[in-house]
Amino acid sequence: MLAAIINVGTELTSGDTLNINSQTLSRRLFDLGIEVKFHISVEDNKDLLKELIEDSKKKVDIIIFTGGLGPTDDDFTKEIVAEVNHKDLIYDQKIMDSIERFFANRGTKPSPNNKKQAYIIEDSIVLKNDLGTAPGYFLENDGIKYILLPGPPGEMLNLFKKEVVPLIDSEEKIYKKMIKTIGIGESLLEEGIKDLIREENGVYIATYSKLGEVRVKLISKEEDKLNNIYEKIYQRYSEYIYTLSYDNIEESIYKNLKQNKMKIAFCESCTGGLIASTLVALEGASEVFDRSIVTYSNRAKVEELNVSEDSLKKYGAVSEEVAREMAEGLYNRGSIDIAISVTGIAGPDGTEEKPVGLVYIGLKTKDGVIIKKNNFVGRRKTIQERTAKEAFNMVRKYLSEKNIYSIEL
Amino acid sequence: MLAAIINVGTELTSGDTLNINSQTLSRRLFDLGIEVKFHISVEDNKDLLKELIEDSKKKVDIIIFTGGLGPTDDDFTKEIVAEVNHKDLIYDQKIMDSIERFFANRGTKPSPNNKKQAYIIEDSIVLKNDLGTAPGYFLENDGIKYILLPGPPGEMLNLFKKEVVPLIDSEEKIYKKMIKTIGIGESLLEEGIKDLIREENGVYIATYSKLGEVRVKLISKEEDKLNNIYEKIYQRYSEYIYTLSYDNIEESIYKNLKQNKMKIAFCESCTGGLIASTLVALEGASEVFDRSIVTYSNRAKVEELNVSEDSLKKYGAVSEEVAREMAEGLYNRGSIDIAISVTGIAGPDGTEEKPVGLVYIGLKTKDGVIIKKNNFVGRRKTIQERTAKEAFNMVRKYLSEKNIYSIEL
Numbered sequence: 001m002l003a004a005i006i007n008v009g010t011e012l013t014s015g016d017t018l019n020i021n022s023q024t025l026s027r028r029l030f031d032l033g034i035e036v037k038f039h040i041s042v043e044d045n046k047d048l049l050k051e052l053i054e055d056s057k058k059k060v061d062i063i064i065f066t067g068g069l070g071p072t073d074d075d076f077t078k079e080i081v082a083e084v085n086h087k088d089l090i091y092d093q094k095i096m097d098s099i100e101r102f103f104a105n106r107g108t109k110p111s112p113n114n115k116k117q118a119y120i121i122e123d124s125i126v127l128k129n130d131l132g133t134a135p136g137y138f139l140e141n142d143g144i145k146y147i148l149l150p151g152p153p154g155e156m157l158n159l160f161k162k163e164v165v166p167l168i169d170s171e172e173k174i175y176k177k178m179i180k181t182i183g184i185g186e187s188l189l190e191e192g193i194k195d196l197i198r199e200e201n202g203v204y205i206a207t208y209s210k211l212g213e214v215r216v217k218l219i220s221k222e223e224d225k226l227n228n229i230y231e232k233i234y235q236r237y238s239e240y241i242y243t244l245s246y247d248n249i250e251e252s253i254y255k256n257l258k259q260n261k262m263k264i265a266f267c268e269s270c271t272g273g274l275i276a277s278t279l280v281a282l283e284g285a286s287e288v289f290d291r292s293i294v295t296y297s298n299r300a301k302v303e304e305l306n307v308s309e310d311s312l313k314k315y316g317a318v319s320e321e322v323a324r325e326m327a328e329g330l331y332n333r334g335s336i337d338i339a340i341s342v343t344g345i346a347g348p349d350g351t352e353e354k355p356v357g358l359v360y361i362g363l364k365t366k367d368g369v370i371i372k373k374n375n376f377v378g379r380r381k382t383i384q385e386r387t388a389k390e391a392f393n394m395v396r397k398y399l400s401e402k403n404i405y406s407i408e409l
Numbered sequence: 410m411l412a413a414i415i416n417v418g419t420e421l422t423s424g425d426t427l428n429i430n431s432q433t434l435s436r437r438l439f440d441l442g443i444e445v446k447f448h449i450s451v452e453d454n455k456d457l458l459k460e461l462i463e464d465s466k467k468k469v470d471i472i473i474f475t476g477g478l479g480p481t482d483d484d485f486t487k488e489i490v491a492e493v494n495h496k497d498l499i500y501d502q503k504i505m506d507s508i509e510r511f512f513a514n515r516g517t518k519p520s521p522n523n524k525k526q527a528y529i530i531e532d533s534i535v536l537k538n539d540l541g542t543a544p545g546y547f548l549e550n551d552g553i554k555y556i557l558l559p560g561p562p563g564e565m566l567n568l569f570k571k572e573v574v575p576l577i578d579s580e581e582k583i584y585k586k587m588i589k590t591i592g593i594g595e596s597l598l599e600e601g602i603k604d605l606i607r608e609e610n611g612v613y614i615a616t617y618s619k620l621g622e623v624r625v626k627l628i629s630k631e632e633d634k635l636n637n638i639y640e641k642i643y644q645r646y647s648e649y650i651y652t653l654s655y656d657n658i659e660e661s662i663y664k665n666l667k668q669n670k671m672k673i674a675f676c677e678s679c680t681g682g683l684i685a686s687t688l689v690a691l692e693g694a695s696e697v698f699d700r701s702i703v704t705y706s707n708r709a710k711v712e713e714l715n716v717s718e719d720s721l722k723k724y725g726a727v728s729e730e731v732a733r734e735m736a737e738g739l740y741n742r743g744s745i746d747i748a749i750s751v752t753g754i755a756g757p758d759g760t761e762e763k764p765v766g767l768v769y770i771g772l773k774t775k776d777g778v779i780i781k782k783n784n785f786v787g788r789r790k791t792i793q794e795r796t797a798k799e800a801f802n803m804v805r806k807y808l809s810e811k812n813i814y815s816i817e818l
Binding site: 012013014015016017018019020022023024025026027030035036037038039040041042043045048051052055059185186187188190191197206207208209210211217268270271272273274275276277279280281283285286289290291292293294295296297299300304346347348375377378379380381382384 | 419422423427428450561
């Protein structure tokens, strides 16, 4: 079954409100084995909405609408769907009663406008909304299912789960896997699995990149075939894979550190605390993390980490040597297993010798120090985010080399 | 001028990635006086994309695309736009050279796939992308403007601002003002300016709230009318306004600290470095910031900030007393004007006495210590972000009381 989602509301097309309903619905539909072909957000405009429904009808089997079911003049999704399907709107006293009860419970009365909400689409199933005054609708006509849901995300999802799922749930089971990698480019990885993509035979394979990562998504109706493709990809690229779950790199690192009962600390210059706060954004961070330090100025590097004035003068703050001394200084403060140091040029000003994006990351453990020189591309914020990701990736590599990193945690 | 936005990518229709580009573009277009009629997100599907372009062409004057400009087989936005307009794709050696330079800077080489990106749409203007390998395109054909931008939000916005705005900026001057407030709720503020909204007369007034802030947007074709409305709002709510620009609270604080030649430092517990990194995300942070510290465990609070073991035992780490001692300990390390401390329960586990969302923020200056107790609502990440915002807001209030805060910087 193929679906389209139409979100109605000028607050979406003006950019005042971020459309999150389309993502929520896409995920829920995917889990039911229904493929979403496209989303449309449309301004409050009767003619345009009508045209877009007419266009969409030709392309999918299910159209899910959100928004435009309220009591005001701007709300007309129900009216237009009825019109496109040559259905009448019929007054329903029972719905009017429930609207009156809804307001009574809040100690107020419905406005005259609310009467509009008591009209239902002829031949439709009314979907009861516990959380608001606008009911939803399910209409099947000319082989197409029309599902109308209210716009507020909480009401929308509640109605979808309770009322819509039982009406559209198909029997067919869908299997999926997500493979997340760091350290290999998208085009290279795609090149390397082109034979599998071409073969295809019932497994949908898609790669996409996201801020320094490349992900491979596998979807199939046949579990064996999916596992077979997955095994092949794993054999070719295991060294780049950091998880098979929906976790981020920091979540994977967190779980692995916890599993190994290891503590980590950071001394950050150009990232200003981003790496520490990324870890502390996770619940239970205290299991692997105790403290951290931001040494932005040279003086702070000397005073907090015992970096030598000489090295700063001779090599500059952004150098392999200073990254090393920072990591060692932090490690020597004691009671941690992994010390990460970061020093780099986040921009906007760099030099020819030390351009924007030049970042040294140090990793100090009982086994010694590793320094990685990076040349990141992008704006200040992107460089900082890439640095954080690479720092976590260095931890992954270190744990992998010691055979204590699991991608299945 | 009427516009449509088409975002291409299965990661959007599958729900894996939230579509934020359509909101960003809608706002930017709105500011240029261009009305966005609808957004479409479409899966990677050549025929469907073609049909949707054909449908959209009939409805608007400008179609802006994001995504599908990369090197892989899934990327074909450029090819389809060329096809719909009966244009050829032409190989451009200069673009290939710049792609090679891009990879050389990172110490790697383009894959054979990258060659695809060196083909440009006949008769189009190529929009140079400083941040990635995929250039954008501007094509005008049959009275319709087609603008193709890369999918990664940073690259997309950079190209839009630098390359697209000069090409589509309309002659008609639109005046606008953004008023950003912290500390007052949206419905209260809206209630308080209802008379102005009703009056209207050529000034569009919209309020919206965003993570602890309420913003009022004013747009008009007549400067005088807009200024008149603005003056009235300012007179009523000046104590809550932190800026009249597009700056965030951290940018406003940064500019004010710099103006006053003041240095700030943070000691963060439940925010784990988020406040420091929010400041360091800004260019030139070193003018107001030198170092910072994350003291997540009790031991770290004692060792790094001289918090007394007694207070930790007697009041607990999340208490007014510990917030005070943290701020004082940090301030006493010397050479800063403002020391901010944070200690709180970010969740998921709280107690009845100390629930999730309880956060103490301390502000220590030469004038003494101020402690604010907050009860934030939301998930862990939301609580951390709200805390960061409130910390900056406390700095604003302190500077305001000393009459050295400017909302016009």
